[in-house]
Amino acid sequence: DLASKDEYPALGEEDKLWVRIRQEARWDSVKEPVLASYLYSSILSHGSLERALAFHLGNKLSSSTLLSTQLFSLIIDTFMEDDGIRRAVREDIKAVKGRDPACNSYSHCLLNFKGFLACQTHRVAHRLWNQGRQSLALALQSRVSEVFHVDIHPAAKIGSGILFDHATGLVVGETAIIGNNVSILHHVTLGGTGALGGDRHPKIGDGVLIGAGAIILGNVKIGEGAKIGAGSLVLINVPPRTMAVGNPAHLVGGKDSPAQLK
Amino acid sequence: DLASKDEYPALGEEDKLWVRIRQEARWDSVKEPVLASYLYSSILSHGSLERALAFHLGNKLSSSTLLSTQLFSLIIDTFMEDDGIRRAVREDIKAVKGRDPACNSYSHCLLNFKGFLACQTHRVAHRLWNQGRQSLALALQSRVSEVFHVDIHPAAKIGSGILFDHATGLVVGETAIIGNNVSILHHVTLGGTGALGGDRHPKIGDGVLIGAGAIILGNVKIGEGAKIGAGSLVLINVPPRTMAVGNPAHLVGGKDSPAQLK
Amino acid sequence: DLASKDEYPALGEEDKLWVRIRQEARWDSVKEPVLASYLYSSILSHGSLERALAFHLGNKLSSSTLLSTQLFSLIIDTFMEDDGIRRAVREDIKAVKGRDPACNSYSHCLLNFKGFLACQTHRVAHRLWNQGRQSLALALQSRVSEVFHVDIHPAAKIGSGILFDHATGLVVGETAIIGNNVSILHHVTLGGTGALGGDRHPKIGDGVLIGAGAIILGNVKIGEGAKIGAGSLVLINVPPRTMAVGNPAHLVGGKDSPAQLK
Structure with a gap:
């Protein structure tokens, strides 16, 4: 219960x-x-x-x-x-x-x-x-x-405390997982990379914030508390409490010493 | 009257x-x-x-x-x-x-x-x-x-002579202001940067043209007659009659001597 | 017949x-x-x-x-x-x-x-x-x-064997042409560049794949079998069986020796 x-x-x-x-x-x-x-x-x-x-x-x-x-x-x-x-x-x-x-x-x-x-x-x-x-x-x-x-595939797993803000155009693929207390803006895609099946969509950790228009593709892991900048194209794992921005996205502060978010 | x-x-x-x-x-x-x-x-x-x-x-x-x-x-x-x-x-x-x-x-x-x-x-x-x-x-x-x-917040101020072309996915936040004779394509966001309240959305001058998919965030000023390129992420003020492009957006011609549009 | x-x-x-x-x-x-x-x-x-x-x-x-x-x-x-x-x-x-x-x-x-x-x-x-x-x-x-x-203008020409996946926000302009066996993801724009009329929209060859959120503008030619990366802004011709990515888009492998897709 x-x-x-x-x-x-x-x-x-x-x-x-x-x-x-x-x-x-x-x-x-x-x-x-x-x-x-x-x-x-x-x-x-x-x-x-x-x-x-x-x-x-x-x-x-x-x-x-x-x-x-x-x-x-x-x-x-x-x-x-x-x-x-x-x-x-x-x-x-x-x-x-x-x-x-x-x-x-x-x-x-x-x-x-x-x-x-x-x-x-x-x-x-x-x-x-x-x-x-x-x-x-x-x-x-x-x-x-x-x-x-x-457009959320019914197999996708979504936690609680979710904010889908504005929401127009949100797409979440079949094997995506969204944790708890996640905020996702409009036009965000949690999509595949063309793989023909299997586990092919992003895994979003607790407390993540994903900005408007961000596209996250493939079976990548967005760590808890991470922030994905608006308009980013994310094809990499993002460690917890770090920020990724750009097209293609890079970690703010660099791959080896990404800036830690509070 | x-x-x-x-x-x-x-x-x-x-x-x-x-x-x-x-x-x-x-x-x-x-x-x-x-x-x-x-x-x-x-x-x-x-x-x-x-x-x-x-x-x-x-x-x-x-x-x-x-x-x-x-x-x-x-x-x-x-x-x-x-x-x-x-x-x-x-x-x-x-x-x-x-x-x-x-x-x-x-x-x-x-x-x-x-x-x-x-x-x-x-x-x-x-x-x-x-x-x-x-x-x-x-x-x-x-x-x-x-x-x-x-999705336009009812508090947003919008002038006249407006073209929202195609329009799917347009989002305009609570404290945004759009001037007269503005053209905005589809998938454009005039959004906030996460500030919890207050004056947090873009101000769009008269005669501005905003291309498809552009994301403009925060209380920034887009000067009259400016053009925002399709797919841009704009986090800065854009002077009048200049063009901003890219992710993140920069002024065409550079910050110190941006090219003047006719 | x-x-x-x-x-x-x-x-x-x-x-x-x-x-x-x-x-x-x-x-x-x-x-x-x-x-x-x-x-x-x-x-x-x-x-x-x-x-x-x-x-x-x-x-x-x-x-x-x-x-x-x-x-x-x-x-x-x-x-x-x-x-x-x-x-x-x-x-x-x-x-x-x-x-x-x-x-x-x-x-x-x-x-x-x-x-x-x-x-x-x-x-x-x-x-x-x-x-x-x-x-x-x-x-x-x-x-x-x-x-x-x-939003597809009724004059646009579209071949057969078409997949518009998810489809939310797709925009196809009046003089666009889409070949056969083309796959286009959501939020894709085949748009104009502000020209006041005439032949002003993209021509998409057979077998092309266009990723989510890609914006292709102007009377450009995307050659057969080409791939356009998600989130790209394409203002150039793309040769057959090559891939274009980025904002603005470039050919993978470079303009002079683009990598050939299988």
Whole structure:
């Protein structure tokens, strides 16, 4: 059981984050009547954060041939079977609010951040993939790519406390691994180098920050706390707490004595 | 009152741009019956450019929980309250038609250019933001990011005569300022450098051209008439009428004697 | 008549690719009842690959003012008039399945790959453009840009056996030409250099591979079998079977003795 009292409410406990999100939604619906019906159907009418998120994703990812009610059921069932996903949803919301100065409330993240919404759908698709439900996982990947412009292979492993900022154009390959508390800006690629299969995508350590437009290719290791400069092309391992910049990327301070980040 | 006879018709005056757009739509609906119903509902059934644009944006930005009729009312009301926006809409259409060789008619810009449509929605969101209606402004920003793949913070200030060409992936941060007659290609970022708040985004002067994929970070100043090469990473001020290229970007001709553009 | 027995079934012949796609869809609908209704309406209820693809595109590209039934008719009629398009559809599906290690079935490509779907819609728009139906071709381009985040001018010429991998942000200009068996990753630009008209976009030879985020500008020639590195900015001709990398791009091995790719 991954749930802890600090991070995720046990049955019967108060869910402080959800209480807070509802307060924000009530406040906004009083201040802004145009949004009242939207906030009611998206947040206030639901009994839990999981149900609100599943409803919101079901609506956004539905199409004329994939019904929102089917998607809602699929997503809420997956959430309810997996404590780890429910905890990660909460850690991601806190990460977005905490790390993005343009995020002014938890409900803003829940409703409006396509990087957050794409990441949570990936968590569902990843679980389905691991259960052998590949065609369904791939259908979700495809809808996320169409609706949120984020293309994450369902096999990719992603930790918690994730910020996908702006998110447009993010591509994450099949054998990529992303650790905890990672921040990735838009237009970032964690891609392959043309190998025909096997373990061919980057491994991103805990606490890494990857700037806008960075392209990281191949089975390289980005150590914990490293920073990848915007617009970099990274084809090498990057040690922990160092910074790589440029096209092709080099370590700031040089390969033999890279400058240590605090 | 920003309206001038040249740019924006006063009450009772003929609106030459709107007359022209209707002529184009009539022409196209005769030539192409498949589009007749679309052109009628999007252009020919409306009494003004503002109403046609508000209807078109309301349709495109609507969702199962944000109704097109609500969005139409919100957008048309904002247009009608703000002469500056109505003038900017017209200057932007002329800029797209004048500067993009692939734009063959005003109605094509009005109906099909997602950069134009994203920019006009931003003008509405920016006014709402300045009126303290932040949650509504952020909801519009989010829909524009989902539907047009353009993510502009509602607080960003944008002049008129703007061409966002292709537009996919454009990101403009909270404290960015874009002057008049600016052309920006797709995948351009006007972003921050990780500062936690405050004035942290680029200031783009009048007449600047920013090439595809350029990333400009931090509170730097791009002087009027400057050109930023495609794929550049710009972390420095760029003087007026000079060109910056490369990753990281340098001034063409050197820092001490940059080549002057005509 | 471009059809050959190997590539495209003549009237009365069995269509092996379509038989295979139906088998995959049946298999998936048994394994995954959530998808059964979707697979039935998208694949199993149709009598040919062309009808299934036209239905799927009609659904995805429709809007409140452009009906899916109109789009279906337009697309299926175009397919039925043009053997070359029907053959290219099949060669593209085989190219995606053959070259993309993340593509595990033909039906996955048909249903889920936005690069494939964008390319087939472009083939329809290109035919309409050449028939003088410019406003309709431009409306299709615009919907593809909104729905699949791929912006290809309808006048651009594209061969067959094409893989647009991930596809988000791909931009192809009006006078660009793409040969056969070309693979292009996401965020690639085949753009102009600011010329006001005329022949101003790249020409891509057969068998070229263009990495993620590469920007190729101007009327330059990328020779057959060449490779363009991810994140490159290419402003020069690239000879056949050579590799160009960097910003700005240079030939690997040098201009005078570039290394030959196998």
